[in-house]
Amino acid sequence: MSAFVVNIAHIDTLITAALFLDVDSTMYLPGYPEPDPERPGQYIPHFVNTDTADRYGAILLAENIASVAYRYPDCPRDALPGPIPTPDPAAYTAPMTRRPADPVQVLKAIQSYQYQSCEHPGWATSLAKRFCDALTAKAIRNLPGYADAAWSIADAA
Numbered sequence: 015m016s017a018f019v020v021n022i023a024h025i026d027t028l029i030t031a032a033l034f035l036d037v038d039s040t041m042y043l044p045g046y047p048e049p050d051p052e053r054p055g056q057y058i059p060h061f062v063n064t065d066t067a068d069r070y071g072a073i074l075l076a077e078n079i080a081s082v083a084y085r086y087p088d089c090p091r092d093a094l095p096g097p098i099p100t101p102d103p104a105a106y107t108a109p110m111t112r113r114p115a116d117p118v119q120v121l122k123a124i125q126s127y128q129y130q131s132c133e134h135p136g137w138a139t140s141l142a143k144r145f146c147d148a149l150t151a152k153a154i155r156n157l158p159g160y161a162d163a164a165w166s167i168a169d170a171a
Contacts (some may be wrong), residue, residue, distance in 0.1 A: 017085045017130045019096025020078055022106070024123060029071045029108045031120040032062045032149050035156050043144045052104075058141065062148075067108035070145060076103040077131050077142035084134035117156040124150055 032041045047057035062070050079101075082094045092099045114120065124146050137143055154160065 017082045017095070017133050019082050019094050019100055020075075020127060020130055021097055022075075022101055024127065025071050025074050025078075025106065026109050026112065027115050027120065027123050028074060028127060028145075028149060029062070029067050030112045031114045031117075031123075031153060032070070032145070033064065033067060033108075033110075034114045035117065035120065035152050041148055041152060043141070043148050045141075045144055048141055062145070064108075064110060067110075068106060071106040071108050072103040074127070074131075074142050074145065075101060075106055077137070077140055078127065079103065081131040081133040081137065117153040120153040121150065124153070 041062040043060050043062065045060075047060055050056045050058045058069065058073070059066050079091070079094065082096065083089070083091065086094060089095075094100050115123065128143070128146055131137060131142060
């Protein structure tokens with residue numbers, strides 16, 4: 015298995031989808047708030063919204079970099095597979111003017127991101143994984159025909 019650091023445009027696609035795919039522009043992440051390692055005594059909010067989008071983009075990018083660095087432990091950070099130089103998560107700024115990608119493209123981008131970010135032992139319980147799970151559910155609800163499909167199936171077709 016190989017892994018690479020995704021481009022900033024990939025993170026932008028995920029963050030934009032989280033903000034704007036549904037009518038409401040806030041995405042709730044299940045679970046308890048996690049301590050913010052960059053702000054001792056504070057917690058990372060449960061919600062992805064315009065106030066927290068930069069922070070969540072940084073979290074996604076940092077998780078991806080951690081995964082690739084775990085996969086390639088002898089590789090210097092600035093030489094990891096992916097964009098050179100490796101992007102700095104602390105410098106991430108979410109785009110607020112982009113339109114969200116088609117839900118199918120968002121689902122594919124989530125799968126790609128997860129594949130690149132699942133290499134290290136902390137992935138399964140990470141905030142980035144919860145973000146992906148919540149965004150997957152949000153994108154599915156936006157698929158064409160989803161709203162009109164039956165909620166319960168009573169008879170075999």
